[in-house]
Amino acid sequence: MKCNRNHTLPSVWRSKVAIRAAKWRRNFKLPLIKHLARNPFICDCNLRWLVEYLHANPIETSGARCETPRRMHRRRISQMRENKYKCKGTEAYRSRGAGECASIHDCPDPCVCEGSIVDCSGKRLRDIPENIPSYTTELRLNNNAIQKIRANGFFKKLQHLNKLDLSNNEITELEDGAFHGANQLTDLLLTENKLKDVQSKMFTGIPNLKTLMLRTNLLTCISNDTFSGLESLQLLSLYDNRITHIMNGAFEKIPALTTL
Numbered sequence: 001m002k003c004n005r006n007h008t009l010p011s012v013w014r015s016k017v018a019i020r021a022a023k024w025r026r027n028f029k030l031p032l033i034k035h036l037a038r039n040p041f042i043c044d045c046n047l048r049w050l051v052e053y054l055h056a057n058p059i060e061t062s063g064a065r066c067e068t069p070r071r072m073h074r075r076r077i078s079q080m081r082e083n084k085y086k087c088k089g090t091e092a093y094r095s096r097g098a099g100e101c102a103s104i105h106d107c108p109d110p111c112v113c114e115g116s117i118v119d120c121s122g123k124r125l126r127d128i129p130e131n132i133p134s135y136t137t138e139l140r141l142n143n144n145a146i147q148k149i150r151a152n153g154f155f156k157k158l159q160h161l162n163k164l165d166l167s168n169n170e171i172t173e174l175e176d177g178a179f180h181g182a183n184q185l186t187d188l189l190l191t192e193n194k195l196k197d198v199q200s201k202m203f204t205g206i207p208n209l210k211t212l213m214l215r216t217n218l219l220t221c222i223s224n225d226t227f228s229g230l231e232s233l234q235l236l237s238l239y240d241n242r243i244t245h246i247m248n249g250a251f252e253k254i255p256a257l258t259t260l
Contacts, residue, residue, distance in 0.1 A: 036064035042066075108120075109129075116138065117136075120141050123144060137163070142168050148172065174202040175202070185206045185209055190212070192216045196220065198226055213235075214236070220241075220243060237260075
């Protein structure tokens with residue numbers, strides 16, 4: 001009894017999915033033939049495993065080619081040497097989560113991306129761009145026209161974010177838990193905004209914060225729970241505000257504070 005080839009050949013022909021270094025290496029059983037063509041492969045260091053596999057098992061016959069990066073465009077995957085599959089600049093960050101098939105965004109317009117730094121400064125933005133890459137470690141949003149930071153879960157996807165610069169905007173409100181999810185955030189710059197009041201709930205969900213810059217705002221009073229919960233905070237800048245009252249014990253809940 002002969003098998004029907006149309007039903008036995010594993011194929012991803014004409015798929016629109018950008019295939020990266022998925023979990024195939026663990027469960028990839030040797031088929032008779034494999035069709036991989038017409039997929040926009042990202043041929044960087046994270047696809048090297050597949051090339052090594054195809055060199056050892058020459059089963060790919062559909063002529064699958066690379067789409068990006070530009071230096072690899074239209075190259076036959078199975079015919080390129082393993083050492084050609086490299087990560088340069090942002091490539092290492094863009095495909096970092098490829099093994100989990102993580103969604104990876106390109107640099108959002110009108111920002112500029114260099115390595116893991118996303119620079120959206122001075123673009124007259126009124127809101128934070130939605131498609132900030134998940135690999136971002138530093139996000140520059142200074143010198144814009146942002147008025148409010150919403151608690152919409154935006155920062156939960158930025159698990160590598162270390163520094164967030166929101167200075168010189170028009171921010172009047174931080175919703176409670178606005179930064180929640182940015183677990184690796186260490187530096188938060190809110191200098192030169194229009195904040196009249198800050199409360200501890202605004203800074204929940206950022207346990208590793210070490211630097212908080214609130215210089216040149218409109219703050220008038222610091223209560224004894226304004227900064228509670230920020231146990232890792234080392235530097236707090238309140239310079240050039242309108243502060244008239246600081247309640248007793250206002251800084252006792254910041255045990256790591258060294259510079260005020």
